[in-house]
Structures are given as C-alpha cells and as structure tokens.
Amino acid sequence: MAYDGKDKVLEEVTAKAYEFGFTTDIESDKAPAGLNEDIIRMISAKKNEPDWMLKTRLEAFEVWKTMEEPEWPHLSYTQPDYQAMSYYAAPKQKKKLNSLDEVDPELLRTMDKLGISMEEQKRLSGVAVDFVMDSVSVATSFKAKLGELGIIFCSMSDAVQEHPELIKKYMGSVVPTRDNFFSALNAAVFTDGSFCYIPKGVKCPMELSTYFRINESGTGQFERTLVVADVGSYVSYLEGCTAPQRDENQLHAAVVELVALDNAEIKYSTVQNWYPGDADGKGGIFNFVTKRGICHTRAKISWTQVETGSAVTWKYPSCILKGDYSVGEFYSVAVTNNAQQADTGTKMIHIGRNTHSTIISKGISSGRSQNSYRGLVQIMPSAENARNFSQCDSLLMTDTSGAHTFPYIEVKNPSAKVEHEATTSKIGEDQIFYCLQRGIDAEQAISLIVNGYAKDVLNQLPMEFAVEAQKLLAISLEGSVG
Amino acid sequence: MSVGAKTTPALGPQTIRQHAASQKQGLAHVSHLSEILSFENESNDVIGALLKELAVPHRRTERWKYSPIAGFWKKHKPATCVTIADSNCEAQPVPGLDAYRLVFVNGTFDPLASDLPIAAGVVCMPLSDAVRSGIVQREISSVEKSEWFAALNGQFAGEGMYLAVEKAVELDRPVLIHQRQQGAGVPTFLRHVIELGAQSQAQVVNWSSASSDASGSVNTLTEVHVGEQAVFTLDKVQDESGEVHHLAFEAVDQAANSTFKIHTMTIQGAWVRNDLQICLSGQGCDAHLNGIFLPTAKEFVDNHTTVDHREAHCTSSESYKGILYGQSTGVFNGKVFVRPDAQQTNAYQQNANILGSRQATMNAKPELEIYADDVKCSHGCTIGQFDDEALFYARSRGIGEDEAKAMLVHAFIGDVIESIAIPEVAMEVRHRLSEKHNWDRWDDANLL
Numbered sequence A: 001m002a003y004d005g006k007d008k009v010l011e012e013v014t015a016k017a018y019e020f021g022f023t024t025d026i027e028s029d030k031a032p033a034g035l036n037e038d039i040i041r042m043i044s045a046k047k048n049e050p051d052w053m054l055k056t057r058l059e060a061f062e063v064w065k066t067m068e069e070p071e072w073p074h075l076s077y078t079q080p081d082y083q084a085m086s087y088y089a090a091p092k093q094k095k096k097l098n099s100l101d102e103v104d105p106e107l108l109r110t111m112d113k114l115g116i117s118m119e120e121q122k123r124l125s126g127v128a129v130d131f132v133m134d135s136v137s138v139a140t141s142f143k144a145k146l147g148e149l150g151i152i153f154c155s156m157s158d159a160v161q162e163h164p165e166l167i168k169k170y171m172g173s174v175v176p177t178r179d180n181f182f183s184a185l186n187a188a189v190f191t192d193g194s195f196c197y198i199p200k201g202v203k204c205p206m207e208l209s210t211y212f213r214i215n216e217s218g219t220g221q222f223e224r225t226l227v228v229a230d231v232g233s234y235v236s237y238l239e240g241c242t243a244p245q246r247d248e249n250q251l252h253a254a255v256v257e258l259v260a261l262d263n264a265e266i267k268y269s270t271v272q273n274w275y276p277g278d279a280d281g282k283g284g285i286f287n288f289v290t291k292r293g294i295c296h297t298r299a300k301i302s303w304t305q306v307e308t309g310s311a312v313t314w315k316y317p318s319c320i321l322k323g324d325y326s327v328g329e330f331y332s333v334a335v336t337n338n339a340q341q342a343d344t345g346t347k348m349i350h351i352g353r354n355t356h357s358t359i360i361s362k363g364i365s366s367g368r369s370q371n372s373y374r375g376l377v378q379i380m381p382s383a384e385n386a387r388n389f390s391q392c393d394s395l396l397m398t399d400t401s402g403a404h405t406f407p408y409i410e411v412k413n414p415s416a417k418v419e420h421e422a423t424t425s426k427i428g429e430d431q432i433f434y435c436l437q438r439g440i441d442a443e444q445a446i447s448l449i450v451n452g453y454a455k456d457v458l459n460q461l462p463m464e465f466a467v468e469a470q471k472l473l474a475i476s477l478e479g480s481v482g
Numbered sequence B: 001m002s003v004g005a006k007t008t009p010a011l012g013p014q015t016i017r018q019h020a021a022s023q024k025q026g027l028a029h030v031s032h033l034s035e036i037l038s039f040e041n042e043s044n045d046v047i048g049a050l051l052k053e054l055a056v057p058h059r060r061t062e063r064w065k066y067s068p069i070a071g072f073w074k075k076h077k078p079a080t081c082v083t084i085a086d087s088n089c090e091a092q093p094v095p096g097l098d099a100y101r102l103v104f105v106n107g108t109f110d111p112l113a114s115d116l117p118i119a120a121g122v123v124c125m126p127l128s129d130a131v132r133s134g135i136v137q138r139e140i141s142s143v144e145k146s147e148w149f150a151a152l153n154g155q156f157a158g159e160g161m162y163l164a165v166e167k168a169v170e171l172d173r174p175v176l177i178h179q180r181q182q183g184a185g186v187p188t189f190l191r192h193v194i195e196l197g198a199q200s201q202a203q204v205v206n207w208s209s210a211s212s213d214a215s216g217s218v219n220t221l222t223e224v225h226v227g228e229q230a231v232f233t234l235d236k237v238q239d240e241s242g243e244v245h246h247l248a249f250e251a252v253d254q255a256a257n258s259t260f261k262i263h264t265m266t267i268q269g270a271w272v273r274n275d276l277q278i279c280l281s282g283q284g285c286d287a288h289l290n291g292i293f294l295p296t297a298k299e300f301v302d303n304h305t306t307v308d309h310r311e312a313h314c315t316s317s318e319s320y321k322g323i324l325y326g327q328s329t330g331v332f333n334g335k336v337f338v339r340p341d342a343q344q345t346n347a348y349q350q351n352a353n354i355l356g357s358r359q360a361t362m363n364a365k366p367e368l369e370i371y372a373d374d375v376k377c378s379h380g381c382t383i384g385q386f387d388d389e390a391l392f393y394a395r396s397r398g399i400g401e402d403e404a405k406a407m408l409v410h411a412f413i414g415d416v417i418e419s420i421a422i423p424e425v426a427m428e429v430r431h432r433l434s435e436k437h438n439w440d441r442w443d444d445a446n447l448l
Helices: A008-013 A037-046 A051-065 A105-114 A118-125 A143-148 A154-163 A163-170 A182-191 A429-436 A442-453 A463-477 B022-036 B045-053 B127-132 B142-146 B148-156 B386-395 B401-418 B421-435
Strands: A028-030 A089-091 A129-132 A136-140 A152-155 A193-200 A208-213 A224-228 A234-242 A250-252 A256-262 A265-273 A285-295 A300-307 A313-315 A318-323 A325-338 A342-343 A347-350 A356-365 A372-380 A387-396 A401-412 A417-426 B100-105 B124-125 B161-165 B175-181 B187-196 B201-212 B216-226 B231-240 B245-254 B259-268 B271-280 B287-294 B300-309 B315-324 B329-338 B345-354 B363-372 B374-383
Touching: A028 B100, A037 A051, A037 A182, A051 A182, A051 B045, A051 B421, A089 A463, A105 A313, A105 B175, A118 A313, A129 A342, A129 A442, A143 A152, A143 A417, A143 B216, A152 A154, A152 A265, A154 A193, A154 A224, A163 A193, A163 B259, A182 A256, A182 A285, A193 A234, A224 A234, A224 A265, A224 B300, A234 A463, A250 B148, A256 A300, A265 A285, A265 A463, A285 A325, A300 A313, A300 B315, A318 A325, A318 A356, A325 A342, A325 A463, A347 A356, A356 A372, A356 A401, A356 A442, A372 A387, A387 A401, A387 A442, A387 B363, A401 A417, A401 B374, A417 B363, A429 A442, A442 A463, B022 B045, B022 B148, B045 B142, B045 B148, B100 B124, B124 B127, B127 B187, B142 B148, B142 B245, B142 B271, B148 B187, B148 B216, B161 B201, B175 B187, B187 B201, B201 B329, B216 B259, B231 B245, B231 B271, B231 B421, B245 B259, B259 B271, B259 B300, B259 B421, B287 B300, B287 B401, B300 B315, B315 B329, B315 B363, B315 B401, B329 B345, B329 B374, B345 B363, B363 B374, B401 B421
Parallel strands: A129 A208, A193 A224, A208 A234, A224 A256, A234 A265, A250 A285, A256 A285, A265 A300, A285 A313, A285 A318, A300 A325, A313 A342, A318 A347, A325 A356, A342 A372, A347 A372, A356 A387, A372 A401, A387 A417, B100 B175, B161 B187, B175 B201, B187 B216, B201 B231, B216 B245, B231 B259, B245 B271, B259 B287, B271 B300, B287 B315, B300 B329, B315 B345, B329 B363, B345 B374
Antiparallel strands: A028 A089, A129 A136, A152 A193, A401 B363, A417 B374, B124 B161
C-alpha cells in the first residue's frame, strides 16, 4: 500500500499499552488455591448461604468432575490448571454500605480510572450501577428508585438471601449445571453476580448496568447473572468489562441467564475489554462464558456485544425461542489483535411457531490473531414458519491474522426459511486511498472504515455504550493495516 | 499457562479425542474384516499403527457429528458374486455412452465385462496388476493419516483402477468405473489411483450401483494427481438400491494451472457419505465442485468437502443442492481453507436446500478458515421449501401440484446437471431421478 508511515502507525498502535491496566491495592480475603468440596463449603459459608444453595453447588461440583474441557473450539491455549487457582477473593471490608462516603477511597479511585465515577454516572446518565469488584458487590445505586417500581436489582448473594423463591425457580433453568464444562464449574464456585427481576408490565425506566472487574492476582472470577423479565415487561441491561494488566492468565467463567416471559423484552448489551495480553501474547484473560436466554410467547431477547479484549474468548450468547412468535437477535463485533484468539457466535434454537431470529456478526482480525464465528441455527420440527437470517462478515487487517466461519445449520421443519451468508475480505485499499486523497490520515481512515463496517451492530447499542464501543474499536485497531 | 500463537495452521480438527468404546468397536471391526476378506495389506505396519492411533469416529467427533456410523459395525460376510454376469445387471449403466469401462463387482475386478483403454501414453489397469508389476508404489495418502475409515481402506483395499495419462495426452473417450454391490453384508474396499501428467486431459465417470438385496458397506478411496495445466473431470453417480453404507473419500492434488471438476450425484443410497478433499498445491488452479442429492424415505446423504488453498491465484467454486423427501437426512459440510501464502484466492461456496417433507432434516455447516488477507471468499447457505407463489402460478395454469413441484425441482437442480460435461451421463441422471421420483414430464423432450 502506498502511503507513508504505515509501519510507524502500526508499531505505535501495537506497542500501545493496555490503557486500563492497573492494580488496586486493597487487602483481600482470599481462599487457598485448589478446588474441592471444602472450598465450596467455605465459599457457601462465607456468603452465609442457605443449605439448598450449598447442595446445588456440591451437585454441580460432582457433575463438573466428570466433564472434560471442550476441545472443539478453534483455539489454541494451555488449559488452565483448575487446582492451581483460588476460587474466592473478596475485599476485606464487609460491613454494609449505605452511601458512597462509606466506600473505601481506593475503590472510588479505581472507579474513577475506569471512567465510571459513581456520582457522574448517577447524575448524568441515569444509569444504576451495580459495581462488582472481585466477586463481591460493594456499591449499589438507584436501588430505591427501582424499588418503587417493584424492580429487583441486586447482587446474586443478596438475591439468594432475600428472594430465594425466584432464584430457586429460575437459576439453572436456562443454563443447566451439566450444560458444559464451564457452566458446571461456575455453578459450583460462583461467588457473586447480579440478579434482576422486572415485574409484570413494568418498563424499566433506565439502563441497568454492571461493571465487572478482575482485580485479585491469580483468582478466577465466576459471576452468575440472572435477568428475569416477567410478563409484558422490558429491560435493557448493560455489561461492561475492563481488567487490570497482569502477566498471569486469569480465568473468567461466567454464566448469564435471561428469562423473558410472555411478551417481555430483554436487551442485553456487552462491551468486553478484558486484558488481552501483551503484544507477544503473554498474559491476558481467558474468557469462557455461557450466556443464554429463553423466550416465551411473543417475547424478545436481543444480544449485542462488542468484544475487543481477552486473550482467549469462548462465548456464544444464545436464544431458545420456545414461545410462539418469539424473536431472538444477535449483533456482534469481535475485534482481535496481536495474539488474541476469539471463538464466538451464537445459537438460535427455534422451538415455537413463527419464531424469528437475526444474526449479524462482524469480525475484525489484526496482528497475529485468530477470529472465529461459530453459530448454530436449529429449527426443531415444531417450529412452523420459523425464519432466520444470518450474516457473518470478516475483515482481515494483516496477512498474519485469520478469520474463520463455522456456521451450523440444522433444519427439521420444511416451512422454515433459513439463510446464511458470509464474506471475508481485507480492508479496501481504494477506500483508504479515497480518504487519504481527501486529507484524512491512514489512522483516521481505518477508524472511519471500521466504524462504518461495524455500524449495523454499534447502532444497536444504547447511547452511552455506543460511545465507549467506538473508542474501544479505535484503540484496538487504528492504523493496524498490513 | 500460555497462549500458543498459531504459526502454521493445521488443517482439520486439532485434536480428536479417542473414545474408548468406539476405539474398541473399530478394532473389533478390523479383526472381523480380516477374517472374511481375502485381501489384507498385512505387511503394512504404518497402516496398522494408524488404525490404532487415529480416533474411530464417534458422536462427539466434530467431522462426524451428523453421520451415524453404527451401520458399519454390522456383521459382514464374504462375497459370493464376483462377476457382472451373475449379478443381473448391465455392465454399462449409461446407455449410449461411448466409454472405456472397468467393472468391479463386490470389490473384485471383472475382466470380461471391462473394456480397458489401449492407447499411447495411457496406462489403465486394475490396481492389483499395477502393484504386482511394480508400476505403482503403495503410499500412505494424507487422508489415511487423518481419517480412521480411510486408514481402514488402506488396510483392506487391494483392488481398484490405476490410470496414468502421460504429458500432453488427451484421453479420447471417458473412462467409466462401474462398481456393483451385490448381495447381503458384503464389505467392499476399493482404491483408485489416477495420475494425470502435465497438459493432459481425461474424464472419469464413477458409477456405483447395488442390487435391491444388497447390504454391507462400500469404502472407496480415490487418489488423484492433476499435473500442471491438466484438465480432469470426475463425475460420480451413486444409484444404489438396498441398504448399502457407502463411504467415499476423494483426495485430489492439483498442480499449477490445472483444472479439476467434480460432480457428485446422489440419486439413491441408504447411507452415503462423500468426503472430498482438494488440495490446490500450485498457483493458478481452478477447482469446481458440484453436487446434487435427492434422498427419500430414510436415506442419509452426507457431503463433506474441503478445499485447501495452498498457493496464490487459485479459484474454487462450489455448488451443492439438495432436496430432501420423506424422513431423509442431508448433511453438507463445506470447508474453504486458505493458507497464509494463498493470496489473491477467490473462493465461492453455495449450498441450497429444499425440505420437501415434514420429517426431513438438513444439517449444513459451510465453513471458512482463512489465514491470508488479500482474498475474496464467500459462502451462502439456504434451507427453505418450495416457493408457494411459483407453485400457485403453475397450478393456476392447470399444472398439478406434483408436476409443478417436479418443474421447480428441475429448475432448482438443472444448472448442476447441465454442467456435467458428458451429455449421456447428464441424460441418464435425469432419467433415473425422474424414475425414482415419478416425474413423468422429465423425460419429455421439451423439458430437457
């Protein structure tokens, strides 16, 4: 390509240190390394859980012991040693907090660095933030306001104590314990997470959001998120992740379950920016996440994700379209750079009649990274008139990166219409040339083109997130044309 | 813990875990076959080791997840019929086709029914003769190293066709391989080796048929080397009655600027899997893969294709079309693999399917695996049903529903059949399809 400074730009960008890499110095309460029944009992006891919860955990542990880590993803990594990591870490201050003043100033500074100052968030964006720092929720805002509407938005540990009937009913109903290796592990050792319940007919007036952050060195984080939207309700849920720079790989095996009852709608948006490791592929987060939602009659679940981080990503937000006329959507932008690897996509399982699903996946590979889309569209015999449209595009930035597509299409009903298309190409030299000609430098041109390429997905994000996502795309990619 | 950056991508699944029960089953099958088959590559330690090392496919093997293989483990028995004269079948299945012919009945070469080419620059003979006379050396192909069933073929296949065409020689007539499966429980292993010199041209038709009482299994491995600037066409027609389990591997290696075209026509077959692996090992190669499958009743048809783009400036285009009736199951798995050096690749893959009945199932997995950036790769996959509006149009003009559907089918798969280079084969495929599906109109000259 014939413009100057390309290599320089590339070097600058790839050399850019992870912006959010820092460690908060808080003394933490950490379990010894290893996983056995005693550790699970300890986690359960620390969290003061009822017996039924402990029983569920121990059952999950028994199941997990019989399972094997999946090898089918298009990923190459050394499997973590599950007995060498610690399964529980909580900041030591355990007393109940009523206002921000009581929060450890160190924690507040962390939030500031992340750009989510609580005051700022509260005042400007109207977003209630349930901030999870190393597995234990330390600050919750807007709870009272949501409470007026009957909306429950709290940490999973609180939910287990306060709303056991809802937890018993819905937890594990979408992602059963024996679903896969990581979901079983999560069910056994999950430490915290968020729980959200929207009562009948309520439209949640604000975007609910959770910030996750892995902080303690050498600890895995196992969140469990459960969102239940009762009949006719609506909720938009945001999840964003940043993690500090570490040399050691850290495991993140979360489970997210969504339940959309009749006529309900859940919009779940994620911006994932875990630490991807350095330019040589050293360090970084292993992100093995099971996300799944179930749609009852006329319900809708929409997943939107912007994936820019993690050394290894294994993530398939899925929809079970159980009810008639239910709708599932999946919009994804996955960016990989340097030595990152991503195997991500979705599953749309059509069971009900007249169910619709849409999949838009945009992959961008740069550096030496490998970016795979893996998706399943399954039309069961009962899914009369089911409809699916899938589009997976891949953009290659360098000749050393890889872009792969593995769609699985299984149709058992003749009235279904399923379409899948995928393209792979490199960033258009003519487009860059056009921009250069008009005085837009290479870096900006690429940012422009990539943002245009990912627009279909970015448009689906709520406003506050869209801005952050665009910034992330820019950080991850600018100038990295090869 | 570390993240291993992939410098040289590995084709195919990275690790296939062995499954103890399947492994046991597989090895039991090997010893069962050695008891009943007269031929066995006994001296071959490498194959023996591969049969132990490779994972016997099971339900959780990625490449075999949609293909149930239990039928292969059934008890087999030795063939009683080894000549076409005893099989109540024509040696030449394609009327009017002027072609050389090699007939294999239950895996045994039938010299009386065959008509081998004798021409300068062409060597064509049964593989056993070629091996015996030292013309061809027994080599372990790449498929045998990666697929257990291919290794099984390596162990038991002693017969097949050997065809070598010298540089710049053009074979004047197509070569037809007729493979007949006759009787119950017969295990058939065939190995065809085809070598085309630079600038040569050849056409091969691989026709497989079976008697209505036939069962057992057919395991074919075809190795093809297409030399520089050579042109090779392979038309496969599978029209097998009975309950035969048919597994066919084709390993094609193309040198620079060569052209390869294959048609895989599955008319009938209880259980059919075609596993096609094409290696574009030189620059400027051109590969065309086409296929149709119209299973009915409880038939199972699986088409696995892999196009491995190793060098720059190659093109591949692929079009598979399926219409599934009854309780049949169709599988399509197409993989386009573009290696880091294969810049300027142009790869296109299309898979369109129609579910013609309530109980039919289609599983499609069109894959792209791309490690080079300056490429144009796309794939499209659709699964749907007959177009109601088109049916209504036809019916409002007095055409019955079945006939209207037959017309739509004709339009749907017509382009694939028309692209068959040998008109007699295309005609016969049409004829057999219309017989199977009772499309009277198809034989109508107006429609052809």
